[in-house]
Amino acid sequence: DQQVKQNSPSLSVQEGRISILNCDYTNSMFDYFLWYKKYPAEGPTFLISISSIKDKNEDGRFTVFLNKSAKHLSLHIVPSQPGDSAVYFCAASARGAAGNKLTFGGGTRVLVKP
Amino acid sequence: DGGITQSPKYLFRKEGQNVTLSCEQNLNHDAMYWYRQDPGQGLRLIYYSQIVNDFQKGDIAEGYSVSREKKESFPLTVTSAQKNPTAFYLCASTFGQGGNQPQHFGDGTRLSIL
Numbered sequence: 001d002q003q004v005k006q007n008s009p010s011l012s013v014q015e016g017r018i019s020i021l022n023c024d025y026t027n028s029m030f031d032y033f034l035w036y037k038k039y040p041a042e043g044p045t046f047l048i049s050i051s052s053i054k055d056k057n058e059d060g061r062f063t064v065f066l067n068k069s070a071k072h073l074s075l076h077i078v079p080s081q082p083g084d085s086a087v088y089f090c091a092a093s094a095r096g097a098a099g100n101k102l103t104f105g106g107g108t109r110v111l112v113k114p
Numbered sequence: 115d116g117g118i119t120q121s122p123k124y125l126f127r128k129e130g131q132n133v134t135l136s137c138e139q140n141l142n143h144d145a146m147y148w149y150r151q152d153p154g155q156g157l158r159l160i161y162y163s164q165i166v167n168d169f170q171k172g173d174i175a176e177g178y179s180v181s182r183e184k185k186e187s188f189p190l191t192v193t194s195a196q197k198n199p200t201a202f203y204l205c206a207s208t209f210g211q212g213g214n215q216p217q218h219f220g221d222g223t224r225l226s227i228l
Contacts, residue, residue, distance in 0.1 A: 004156070006156075009154070031214075032214040034216055036219075041123075041221075041222070041224070042221050042222065043118075043120075043204050043206075043219030043220050043221045043222050044157075044204070044219050045219070046216040046217070046218060049214070049216055051214055089156060089157070091157075093214075098164075098170065099145060099147075099162040099163075099164050099170055100145060100208060100210070100215060100217070101159060101162065101172070102157075102159070102217060104149075104156035104157040104158075105156050106154070106155055106156045107154075107155075107156055
């Protein structure tokens with residue numbers, strides 16, 4: 001049972017345009033959501049997070065939107081740059097979950113074309 | 115520089131052999147985690163530890179063992195009971211023992227079967 005799903009395995013976007021990555025979850029106990037970026041043969045790098053008390057969080061070119069009623073979050077990257085080409089994972093955790101456990105989606109591979 | 119160091123970067127295991135993956139952090143983080151990533155998939159939690167001398171099973175603990183004798187170190191042993199050990203293994207850590215904190219990752223160890 002996949003509690004966090006990224007239904008688009010890949011995304012191709014032109015440099016300078018917007019990249020929109022989507023993530024759906026099923027566990028209504030999740031209250032903290034994160035996005036990570038991963039290059040091949042490296043560990044994931046934390047990008048941005050959002051708590052369930054908010055519906056939007058911005059950090060530079062990255063904005064995360066949370067729609068709790070739809071159990072959906074998205075990551076917007078504007079403008080996209082070639083260095084953004086990587087695999088992006090969304091992750092979620094539940095309040096009070098033992099050990100601050102994160103549940104990850106399967107990832108979306110982004111290719112930014114010059 | 116503070117960070118999480120995983121070694122070795124590449125590891126080969128013979129049939130019936132136990133191997134140990136190292137994870138060291140100098141971030142003064144309390145909690146540490148081991149994840150496994152298979153090709154095209156998200157990260158799955160193997161074991162986690164919130165404090166020294168204590169650890170808990172994650173979602174896929176069978177065939178693995180860990181220890182947490184020091185705050186800085188959380189080694190993972192892949193035992194011969196793990197029938198499909200070929201994967202990319204990632205270690206992570208975070209402040210505190212729960213709550214809304216991002217986990218920070220090392221650069222991983224790729225384990226292959228000879």
